[in-house]
Amino acid sequence: MGKTDIAVIGAGLAGLSAARQLAEAGHAVNVFDKGRSVGGRLATRHTDAGDFDHGALEVHPKSDGFRKLCGQLVQAGSAIEMTKSRSFVGKPGMSDFVKPIAMGLDVRTEVRIDKVQRDADGWWLSAGDETFGPFATVISTIPAPQAAELLGEYLDDAGALNRVEMAPVWTLMAAWDQLPMILPDPNVFSRLTWSSDRPGREDKPLLVAHSRPEWTRAQLEIERVDASARLIAALSAPEPLFAEAHRWRFAWAEEPLGRPFLTGADGLFVGGDWTLGDTADHAWQSANAMARAVMEQSFPKAV
Ligand SMILES: Cc1cc2nc3c(=O)[nH]c(=O)nc-3n(C[C@H](O)[C@H](O)[C@H](O)COP(=O)(O)OP(=O)(O)OC[C@H]3O[C@@H](n4cnc5c(N)ncnc54)[C@H](O)[C@@H]3O)c2cc1C
Structure with missing residues (x-):
C-alpha cells in the first residue's frame, strides 16, 4: 500500500495527535469533529461572566512522548507549566492547549459522523446529507460507547468495547x-x-x-x-x-480497554483515552500507537 487518505473522527487530543503525526509523515488526513471547535474534553466555555475550563482542569504528563509535546506547546504559547505539580494548563483556556497541533491540518468542525460504511473503494463517512470518502483508513477517537454504536459492526472484538x-x-x-x-x-x-x-x-x-x-x-x-x-x-x-x-x-x-486501540475491517483503528486509562496522557499514548500502526501498515518494514 502506498500513502493513503485517512479520516480521523474526533478533534480532541487523541485525534489531533494522530492526525498531526500522519500528516507529517506525508499522508493526506481529514479530521472531523461534531463540536464547534477542537479540543474535545480539553474544553473552555466562554460566557459573559468569564471563561470556565469545564472539562479537564490540567494534564499530567507521565509518558516521555506526551511530556515532550507539553514542552512544545509551552514553546508555542498554548500551555503553561505548573512547576510545583509538574502539570500543564492550556493558555489562555484548556481548549487552546491543542490548537498548535491542529494548525495546518484539514479539520472540519460541526460535522457529526453518523454513519460509516465500507465498499470496494474504501471507507465512506456520512454526516446527515453529506458523504466523505473514500478513505483507505479510518481512525476513531470518540468515547467507547459512541464508537460501539458507530463502528461496532466492523470491529474484530466489539465485545471488548462494550466492556469499557x-x-x-x-x-x-x-x-x-x-x-x-x-x-x-x-x-x-x-x-x-x-x-x-x-x-x-x-x-x-x-x-x-x-x-x-x-x-x-x-x-x-x-x-x-x-x-x-x-x-x-x-x-x-x-x-x-x-x-x-x-x-x-x-x-x-x-474500566479501560487495557490495550492502546482496537482494529477492525481493513484499515479501521479505534482508540482514545479510554483504551489505556482516564487521562490526557492516555489519549496521547493511544493516538501515538494508532499513528505508528497506520504507518507500519502503509510502509511495512522489510523482513
Ligand atoms: C470533567 C472532566 C475532568 C477531567 N479531568 C482530567 C484531568 O484532571 N487530567 C487529565 O489528564 N484528564 C482529565 N480528563 C480527561 C481528559 O479530558 C481526556 O482524557 C482527554 O481529553 C481525552 O481526549 P480524547 O481525544 O481521547 O477524547 P475527546 O477529547 O473526548 O475527543 C473526542 C472528540 O470526538 C468528537 N466526537 C464524538 N462523537 C463524534 C462524531 N460522531 N462525529 C464527529 N466527532 C465526534 C467530540 O466532539 C470530541 O471532540 C477529564 C475529563 C472530564 C470530562
Missing part, C-alpha cells in the same frame, strides 16, 4: 461578584476549583465544580437548569450571578 465503562459527570460553572462562603457536600462533588487559583486565569470568583460519577448517575437525565440548581444547593452557596451546568456523559474511563 465510562463515568458521567455534571460540571457546574458559577460566578459571584465576590468570593462566597461555600460548604460543598462531599457526597456530591469530586473536585472544586476557583479560577483565581489557576495560572493565567482571571482573578475573579469563578468556580468549576465536578460532580461525583455515582451522584451523577442518579440524575443523568435531568435538565441542565435542574442540575445547576441541585449543584448550587449542594454547595450551600449564596445565589450566584451566573450558573450553568454541563453534562459529560462520558467524562473518563472507569
